[in-house]
Amino acid sequence: MFLTLKNNDRGDYIYQRIYMELKDHILNENLKAHEKLPSKRSLANQLNVSVNSVTNAYEQLIAEGYIYTKQRRGYYVENIMPFSSTKMPNDNELPTDLKETTNDREGWLSFSHMTADISKFPFDKWLQCQSEALKNHKKELSEIPHFQGPFLVRESIAKMITISRGIKCEPEQIVIGSGTQPLIHTLMETQDNETVAAMEDPGYSRIYTLLKNMGFDVRTLNIDEKGASIKGINSDINFLFITPSHQFPTGKIMPVSRRIELLNWSTEKPNRYIVEDDYDSEFKYETDSIPSLQSLDRNQRVIYTGTFSKTILPGLRVSYMVLPPKLLREYRNRNQHLIQSGNLLTLYTLHYFIERGEYTRHLKKMNLIYERKRRKVIDELVQTFGQDVEIENIPAGLHFLARIKTNLSYKQFEKRVDKEKLEVYSIRRFQLKKRNYKKDKIELVIGFANIKEEQISEAVYRLSKAFGESI
């Protein structure tokens, strides 16, 4: 017979080897359609294996449709269409342009705005809350939750932002998601192509790209001393995306007069909305936090979005938005079929973390730590660069703007700072529309969240080396 039962070194069982060889013979057409196979017993004798092994092999081949059986008449080869392609399966290498290079950042220091200091996060408390969640929500964890997220969790978020941000909302208005991006994405899908969006420039380029990719017309808003300005904007804009608590990335805090101006704008026409991205309002130093724009809204025109990624872990991926009733209705009609994308165990853990006061305690602690880091970075910059540095010293958030005098171009600077093993982003990354840069200075967005206090001097030193004598 034709089977060799060669040992292929993979530790396969006998039945798997029989199965593999028969399958190959069928695909190679050594065995033709409707050809009769030997009976189980005769093949077992021939190969000197147990009948069981042959039975298992035949069963597997039947399950996959390579052979069929006629009752009491035996086993036959299926009529299988040949492959039209002569290539072999998966014999194509991954093209080199798609290979990822491992980015060894050993020894680097970072002024990135995208990080958080998790060294002080009370993982022990978090794990206690996780146990509580596991204990109390076994049933809920084995099912698919409400598509906006579990009611219980929305309830604690609603309560919390009422206290901390002055937001009045019902749990029904909250939609939890695995990030601000996907939330904005599904929200904006409720809008037709008449919608014209506007974003702060410089601003959050990830949302800008998202909206552009979705096909929206996206205009830009200039930033003046009060933050986003709507002076001279076209009247066809109806969706504003702003960061009034701490403009991203300039750090400007929008004063109440501008807030009222924007709210008044929103009521001038139906279907005008303002998305308030409150991405890092939890961090406010020197004074209390500034009440949200939503808390001043009298006409349900503000969509409020917040996140736990900045305050707990960047990779936590829990964000939420608060929808005004009219938008909520449209959102529900359209998105009922979506499965809640937040990790359910994380969400219930978060619920207990909030309810037990751990979240508030953690924020209080982090405010002190971050403010100390912020001051230290500013002090070091001033000491090092003296008259050549201009700092937007706004006591909020996890980053600030610094302008440094130099003859370097942005490109030159970026190359040099890379060589110094310092991660820092310039304003170029956040500028939505291409523009000409001032020739004599470089504007940097300095994030201070994830640098250790004792590394700040070294990081600023590296920065000064990158600027070198060009200052």
Add this chain to the structure above:
Amino acid sequence: MFLTLKNNDRGDYIYQRIYMELKDHILNENLKAHEKLPSKRSLANQLNVSVNSVTNAYEQLIAEGYIYTKQRRGYYVENIMPFSSTKMPNDNELPTDLKETTNDREGWLSFSHMTADISKFPFDKWLQCQSEALKNHKKELSEIPHFQGPFLVRESIAKMITISRGIKCEPEQIVIGSGTQPLIHTLMETQDNETVAAMEDPGYSRIYTLLKNMGFDVRTLNIDEKGASIKGINSDINFLFITPSHQFPTGKIMPVSRRIELLNWSTEKPNRYIVEDDYDSEFKYETDSIPSLQSLDRNQRVIYTGTFSKTILPGLRVSYMVLPPKLLREYRNRNQHLIQSGNLLTLYTLHYFIERGEYTRHLKKMNLIYERKRRKVIDELVQTFGQDVEIENIPAGLHFLARIKTNLSYKQFEKRVDKEKLEVYSIRRFQLKKRNYKKDKIELVIGFANIKEEQISEAVYRLSKAFGESI
């Protein structure tokens, strides 16, 4: 003076009460623009409070833009635009149609296909892996990962599906996401409106709605004895969505001849793709699992998607897709700006759970448990309904089809089974195009994952009561 410092029972500090009252006076225009405020000392004297309290109140008002200061000349009220709306903030109740009713399902039993049995999940091992993740990945957890997910995790997934599903792919080709829906969503955004999709009918209606919502032309494919049939489909279709391992919801396993037929179809024109949704292939009874369609693909036309939600927790929200190089390139070009939406701690935990063999062990155990439940449900159905039930007894997955003879309409049945406190879904839920139902039977999708063995008799009894004498 005008301040009363009334105690508002909220335990506010003195400075907060001063701040609140001054703010109200400014917004009510009791204090006019550019009016001078009393000096800190004089206001403190007047209210009989410390100067510190007044300082804090003034600082907060400055931060929010209600007042301003001129050096050495004192504090002045800002010129604030009045609200154009006379409504008060957030005084609108949530409309009743948006209220959520709490759905008390106490005492219910469930044949839902959307659940999993998590009572046997080794949470202790999972938590050990979580500790390992926390210990080894502090740095990664404080940063934003690669937008496709951490390389390390993609590597273990790639290794795993190579062994279990015969898939050959590089970690580069894997995109992790918080569910199959969002992955399909971002994938399909790379396609223009020339793309015509086709889905199995009955099929996974959530994806159907998703694609329709995205504006795609979505056709339907009939299911014959071999699963999805492309006989007579229009040649303009270029994106097939299928579930060859275990057709959802009919359970049909696609034999190799049909698989090759589909793969041959995919190569007939450029830009033809097949999305293989392998949503529950981990559960295969009696024989080994069936190799994936992707493993037979010779021309990089199959997009493979898998999930951990069925095997670990429905609310885990970790899915992945394997993209052929050409689509990967398009995907990367378009979606670089997206932040990875999977929970990072969960992803690293999963990595160790896979690497230590816990995942495979868990699957092995669950296969035994689910197969026992499946057989028991089938036995009970046959015992109870006898000749009146017809079961698609396909040894795979977490649900099967049962057809029960009855005079009831689907609507009547659904009402009655609700009254019996039994959650079970009929085929209506999965039929993408409206059609006429056979009058004399009702087709049910019976999920057996999350019913306890000792409750199976009772659940089948409730089902029989719902059918009552109409059988």
